[in-house]
Amino acid sequence: MEKMKVPSMIETKVTSSLKGSVLDLIQNDYQFIAGDKIQEMFANDLVEVVRKSYREPWKLEVGQILWYGAKASEKPNYGKNSKKTPLTPIVLTLISKDDLEMKKEGYSDREIMETKVVRIFKEAYEQEALLTHSDMAYLLNVSTGTVSKQAKEYMQRTGEILPTRGIIHDIGRAVTHKRIILNLYIKGYQTPDIARMTNHTQEACDRYIKAYKKVEKLSKTMKSEEIAQILGMGKSLVEEYIRILNEEE
Secondary structure, eight states: OOOOOOOHHHHHHHHHHHHHHHHHHHHHHOTTSOSHHHHHHHHHHHHHHHHHHOOOGGGSOTTEEEEEEEETTOOOOTTOOGGGSOEEEEEEESSOHHHHHHHHTTOOHHHHHHHHHHHHHHHHHHTTEEOOHHHHHHHHTSOHHHHHHHHHHHHHHHOOOOOOHHHHTTOTTOOHHHHHHHHHHHTTOOHHHHHHHHTOOHHHHHHHHHHHHHHHHHTTTSOHHHHHHHHTOOHHHHHHHHHHHHHHO
């Protein structure tokens, strides 16, 4: 097959029209961004941001929506409020064929809602993003209390940890992951299995388990204040471990 030469202008229009427009804008109106290399790098980065943030409607499946989640790789720290939290665009499935099949088969609205909550949290995490309970509440038009209750009940029933922002970034009152990890340990599961089931690293699971075992040993003869001082833990954390201990007795 004979190869044909494509005019450079046509190729430019097809492959990099947005990039060319950005470069033209920089060179004309933002000349303080000096140097051809720097300008091109900036244009490439900007085009990538646009590419990720913009999805044509026909590229979304029926029942899907474009949303923004907090980047899973960006841990919160002091001084980083919601306006400074890096976000990333994601596609979420609000209505799926499975939801419709469940409805046909007679599942309750509550059961279908739980399926949606679990699916959407996981979809976000698979795209390296995290959603809060508030995100989910707005997306599904329910209260945050409903989302929290269903997520908690699902995790307690299945032993699986949902990748919410509160849990993965360990913020707010989301301490359920610690309780579930320890409950699995108490039931006899090995650390690799616990890590796989809870979407945590083995190191994180071991850290919780070791702390739990230390508290368990000291709690037989000491009060929570003394344990906290000896182990260098907060009193509330020690008391949380003790509550878990008492639940198992």
